[in-house]
Amino acid sequence: MVSVHTSPLSQPGTGDAGGLNVYVVETAKRLAERGVEVDIFTRRTSAALGEQVQLVPGVTVHHIAAGPYEGLGKEDLPGQLCAFAAGMMRVGASKPEGHYDLVHSHYWLSGQVGWLAADRWRVPLIHTMHTMARVKNAQLADGDTPEPAGREIGEEQVVAAATKLVANTPGEARELIELYGADSSKVEVVTPGVDLDAFSPTDGAGRREARAHHGVEPDAQVVLFVGRIQPLKAPDVLVRAVAELVAEQPERRSRLRLVVVGGPSGSGLDKPLALQTLARDLGVKDVVDFVPPVDRSALVRWFHAADVVAVPSHSESFGLVAIEASASGTPVVAAAVGGLPTAVGDGGVLVEGHDPLDWARALGSLLDDDARRAEFGERAVAHARQYGWDVSVDRLLDIYANACHDDASTDIDASRALAGVPSAIVP
Known part of the structure; x- marks a missing residue:
């Protein structure tokens, strides 16, 4: 190779x-x-x-x-x-x-x-x-x-x-x-795969343990982004979306968290703090947490701690983060581009385009519906089981x-x- x-x-x-x-x-x-x-x-x-x-x-x-x-x-x-x-x-x-x-x-x-x-x-x-x-x-x-x-x-x-x-x-x-x-x-x-031994769903106790491990409040509404921080991956869309959610419903601020796990890469290296600056300028600095890249065990815990994993990329040949999140039992909200529809299947929501308002609606409706999230989580696990690396x-x-x-x-x-x-x- x-x-x-x-x-x-x-x-x-x-x-x-x-x-x-x-x-x-x-x-x-x-x-x-x-x-x-x-x-x-x-x-x-x-x-x-x-x-x-x-x-x-x-x-x-x-x-x-x-x-x-x-x-x-x-x-x-x-x-x-x-x-x-x-x-x-x-x-x-x-x-x-x-x-x-x-x-x-x-x-x-x-x-x-x-x-x-x-x-x-x-x-x-x-x-x-x-x-x-x-x-x-x-x-x-x-x-x-x-x-x-x-x-x-x-x-x-x-x-x-x-x-x-x-x-x-x-x-x-x-x-x-x-x-x-x-x-x-x-x-x-x-089709690429997922390590089904490493990425698997958890129960309520596992979710509480994962949140405690990462310092996430038990009642927080957590949107998770995992990936390299660069325009191609579009994490800025999520910062703008949570700003829209907070502006529309100010009471969300105390519970809503966007967690960005990753480091600057590619053209993102030209302005490595651009996302932090955007969060500050939009008045949601307190809502967005930045976490350096983590190893696999910590990543699994982040998937278990999150309510939703968001993949807003402008282009993805497949989207391994989406299938790993699905295998972990966490529903995905993803852009309807490239291979993401295949990776997400019926275990999440696809968003056309990158309008922050559309993303705010998709994320907000899922965050506010526990039963729908649980249903998507079960579907996500079943979908991911078809994609083992073997x-x-x-x-x-x-x-x-x-x-x-x-x-x-x-x-x-x-x-x-x-x-x-x-x-x-x-x-």
Whole structure:
């Protein structure tokens, strides 16, 4: 696996770490459980990181030196792809001939390197976009920076080079075909999953314990946002929505809480305190709490402590936070974009657009209806049970096997053709 710009060892919610990191970790672990050895290649960002780190038995993370460890943004990484590829080739050269059966690259930067590696090692290239420039640019948040043309060109090249393209949802598959001209026969849909052991519902006692652990009042109405703080994820919509709720019903102020769990990322790094400033300017500084990114156990407690989890993103290829919240039994209010309708299912509410008034109404009506929230919570758990990571990995293994078989058949055809043997006689 190739994940150039973000390490699977990084804490989701910090820097560029998010759903992609979770995807790589969870699929790699389960592939190893099935006897598939996995090497993950990622860029080294600290001298303290070892060149090789075992994630779990059977999964090794290789930290490749490509540019300075600190101070490089994701937009600077195209200039380091040659150095990264060279480091990856050195690792490959230390392995026996034919050691790697295939390359699975994640995000377009990784696809560029994966393309070279797959070509060098004469193996299939499987690629997962995770996000796409043309989709993001079509749904850009106000004031956000468009993705550059160079990324669009790079994505087109990877789409053309890949043996198979893995889309998170049927909608993303259509976008690959319609926006990037992907060959429909190369596109496969594999819905991401959720760790059903880690994310599971709780009872009333568990909810009280979770609230006490995080210092949340027993009678508080809690809206939870989890993710990187940047315009794409639209946490500002929630700050404006709670301001609308308080303005319409001032008595809410003493109980209403918006909890934002995450750190600035991407274009949000330009104004890291913009959300705090917005809360102050709108007069709801006392209603909004900011919490740094947390580990999985603390995140589960936050899901249990919340009444509603809100996912107002302008673009999401799937929405792992939504499915994790659902598995935890917490209803979701999400934007009706990308893969979020698939992730939410009938376990929550979808909001068209990003008008704070619409979000205030959706959140307020759910916060004020205990029976409706409980019903959505039960539906959410049932919906999430269909999306365990084991299901995703079983599907990936089928795609890997077919790609390797097709690749081997192509090699046989090519060798016979070179020898003057008609390929039609190959069984």
